[in-house]
Amino acid sequence: MTMNPAEQKSWRDRAAALQNIPPVLKLLWKSGPGAVSGEMISRVLAALVPVATLWVAATIINIVVGKIKNPGEPFPSSIWFWLALEFSLAALGSIFGRLIGYFDGRIADNFSAEVSVRIMQHAATLDLTSFEDPVFYDKLERARVQATDRIAMLNAIGNVVQQFVTLASLAIALFIYNPLLFFFLVICVVPSFLGESHFAFLGYSLAYRLTPLRRELDYLRVLGTSRENAKELKIFGLAPWLRERFSGLTEQLIDENRNMAKRRLGWGTVFAILGSLGYYGAYAYVVVQALQLKISIGYLQFLVGTIGGTSTQIAAIFSTFSSIADQSLFLTDLIEFFAMKPHIHSSENAIPAPRPIREGFDFQNVRFHYPGAERLVLRDLNLRIEPGERIALVGANGQGKTTLVKLITRLYDPTGGRILLDGIDLREYDIDSLQREIGVIFQDFVRFDMPARANIGVGRLEHMDNECRVREAARKSRADEILRKLPGDLEQMLGRRFEGGVDLSGGEWQKFALARAYLRDAQVLILDEPTAALDAVAEFEVFKRFSELSEGRMALLISHRFSTVRMADRIVVLEDGAIREQGTHDQLLSRGGLYAEMFELQAANYR
Numbered sequence: 001m002t003m004n005p006a007e008q009k010s011w012r013d014r015a016a017a018l019q020n021i022p023p024v025l026k027l028l029w030k031s032g033p034g035a036v037s038g039e040m041i042s043r044v045l046a047a048l049v050p051v052a053t054l055w056v057a058a059t060i061i062n063i064v065v066g067k068i069k070n071p072g073e074p075f076p077s078s079i080w081f082w083l084a085l086e087f088s089l090a091a092l093g094s095i096f097g098r099l100i101g102y103f104d105g106r107i108a109d110n111f112s113a114e115v116s117v118r119i120m121q122h123a124a125t126l127d128l129t130s131f132e133d134p135v136f137y138d139k140l141e142r143a144r145v146q147a148t149d150r151i152a153m154l155n156a157i158g159n160v161v162q163q164f165v166t167l168a169s170l171a172i173a174l175f176i177y178n179p180l181l182f183f184f185l186v187i188c189v190v191p192s193f194l195g196e197s198h199f200a201f202l203g204y205s206l207a208y209r210l211t212p213l214r215r216e217l218d219y220l221r222v223l224g225t226s227r228e229n230a231k232e233l234k235i236f237g238l239a240p241w242l243r244e245r246f247s248g249l250t251e252q253l254i255d256e257n258r259n260m261a262k263r264r265l266g267w268g269t270v271f272a273i274l275g276s277l278g279y280y281g282a283y284a285y286v287v288v289q290a291l292q293l294k295i296s297i298g299y300l301q302f303l304v305g306t307i308g309g310t311s312t313q314i315a316a317i318f319s320t321f322s323s324i325a326d327q328s329l330f331l332t333d334l335i336e337f338f339a340m341k342p343h344i345h346s347s348e349n350a351i352p353a354p355r356p357i358r359e360g361f362d363f364q365n366v367r368f369h370y371p372g373a374e375r376l377v378l379r380d381l382n383l384r385i386e387p388g389e390r391i392a393l394v395g396a397n398g399q400g401k402t403t404l405v406k407l408i409t410r411l412y413d414p415t416g417g418r419i420l421l422d423g424i425d426l427r428e429y430d431i432d433s434l435q436r437e438i439g440v441i442f443q444d445f446v447r448f449d450m451p452a453r454a455n456i457g458v459g460r461l462e463h464m465d466n467e468c469r470v471r472e473a474a475r476k477s478r479a480d481e482i483l484r485k486l487p488g489d490l491e492q493m494l495g496r497r498f499e500g501g502v503d504l505s506g507g508e509w510q511k512f513a514l515a516r517a518y519l520r521d522a523q524v525l526i527l528d529e530p531t532a533a534l535d536a537v538a539e540f541e542v543f544k545r546f547s548e549l550s551e552g553r554m555a556l557l558i559s560h561r562f563s564t565v566r567m568a569d570r571i572v573v574l575e576d577g578a579i580r581e582q583g584t585h586d587q588l589l590s591r592g593g594l595y596a597e598m599f600e601l602q603a604a605n606y607r
C-alpha cells in the first residue's frame, strides 16, 4: 500500500483524533456515573469468564482421559464439582452479557440527551454570523448527528476494555506456556490493524467531503415534501426536476462509497489471511507438542482454546480500536463545535442597560459589512434617536434598514465607527440587559408551532402565564380578534405541524408577533415591516395603538407604506448605506427630494 504525502499527514491527524476521546469520556461520565460504573464492572467480570471456562474444560478432559487410561480406578466423583462449575460460568456469562446490554441502553439514552442539550445550549451562545455561515452549518449538522451516531463508539470503548481484560487473562496463560507463541500471534495481527485504521480514516475523509452533498440531498428532500412549498412546486411543475437533481446527487454518493468498499474488500482479505497464518502456525506447534507427548490432552485443549481466544481477542481489539479511532475522528466536529466562541459577548465589567434611557442612541460614522462580504452595507452613517421619538426608516430594498436593526440589537457589531446609548458604547453594556430593553419584530419573525399563549408569551417568558398581560398585549396588536375565533382560545395550538393545530393567514401570524413586542414592555420598540401582511384597516389600528404605546419610549419603524410612515415624528431616508435625508413628512415633501419622489409614486397608484 503506497501512501501519498496527504495520506501520511492524515496518519498524524488520526492519532491526534484520539485526543478527542478523553473529553467525550468526561461527558459520558457526567451524563450518568451510575450506568457507566455498572457497565464497567459487568464488563470486567464478563471478561474473565472465557479463560476460567477454558481452564475448567481442560480439567474435565484430563479427568476423563485419566479414567480411560486407568479403567480400574474408582469413578472420579470430583467431576460433578467441575461440571457444576462449568455450568455456573456459562450462567454467569449470560447474566453479565444481559447486564451489559441493559447498561449500554441506559448509557446511550443518557449520552444522547446530554449531548443534545449541550449542543442547544452552546448554539444559543453563538453569534448570528455563525448561523449565516454554511461552513458552520455543516459543523453543527455533523455535531448534531454525532449525538446519536457516536453511541456505537461508546459501546466500542466498553468492548475494548472487556477485550483487554480477556486478552490479558489468556495471554498470561499462553505466556506461561511459551512467550514466543504469544509474540508470533501479535506480529501476524498488526498488518490487519494498520489496514483497518487506514480505511477507517479514508472513510472519514470521504464522509467529511460528502457532507455538503448530503446537506443538499436533505434540502432537496425537504423541499420536495414540505407543505409550505407544495403550492409552488405543483404550479410550476417542479417535481420531476427536483427528483432528477436528487437522483444525480445520490448516484455520486453511491459511486464514491462503492469505490471505497472495493478497495477495502481487497486489502481486508489480504490482511485477514496474514492473521490466520499466525493462528495456524501456533496451532500446529502445539499439536506437534501433544503428538510428542510433551503435553496432556486436557492441556492441548486448553492451549488450542487459548491460542484461538488470544488471536481472536487481538484481532478484535485492533479492529475495535481502529473503529474507535475512526469514530473519534468524527468527534473532532463535536469538540470543535463546543470550542467555538462567540465574538459578540458581554465584556468583563459590562454595565446594565439604562432605565430609563435619557439620551437615546447615537450612531457615529457607523460602517458595516457582513463577514465574508466586501461591500459596505452601511457607510459612515450618523443618526440620533432620542427617547420619546417615533422614527420611520424608509428606503428601497437592500439599503441596509434591517442591518441597522441588527446593529442596535447587537446581533452584529459595527465594522467601523460606534453606536452610543446614553453616551456609552453599546459594547460596554451587558448584552442580555440591553436586549431586554428592545422589543423587535423582524420581517421574518418566527411562527411557533405552539399554543397561541406561547406565541405571545415568548415576548417575555415570565409573563407567559399572566392571563391579564397576555390578553392586554393581544388587544394592543389586535390578536384578540383572532383569539375569539379560535376554539381553544389562548390554549389553541397554532400551525399545521401538530395535531389539532390551526393555521393562520400571514397577517394573523403578524398580529401574534406584534403581541409579543407589546408584551415585552421594552423601552425601545422596533418593527421591521410589521404591517406588510396587514390589511389597511388593521394597519391603521395597529399604528394608532403603537403610537399610544410608544409614548415616552422610542420606536423605530421600518415600512414601505407611506400611509403609515407619515405618522412618524421623523422620517429617515436610507440610501446606499447612508442617510439621504430626514425630517417630518411635510418637511420632506416640501424639499422635493427622494422621499417626495417615492411618496408621489406610491400616492399616484391610489388616485
Ligand SMILES: Nc1ncnc2c1ncn2[C@@H]1O[C@H](COP(=O)(O)OP(=O)(O)OP(=O)(O)O)[C@@H](O)[C@H]1O
Pocket (backbone or CB within 6 Å): 132, 370, 373, 377, 395, 396, 397, 398, 399, 400, 401, 402, 403, 404, 443
Ligand atoms: N447575512 C447577510 N450576509 C451578507 N449580506 C447580507 C446579509 N444580510 C443582508 N445582506 C446584504 O446587505 C444589504 C442590506 O440588507 P438589509 O437586509 O439590511 O436591507 P433592507 O434595507 O432591510 O432591505 P428590505 O427592504 O428588502 O428589507 C443587502 O444588499 C444584502 O444583500
Ligand SMILES: [Mg+2]
Pocket (backbone or CB within 6 Å): 401, 402, 403, 443, 528
Ligand atoms: Mg429589511
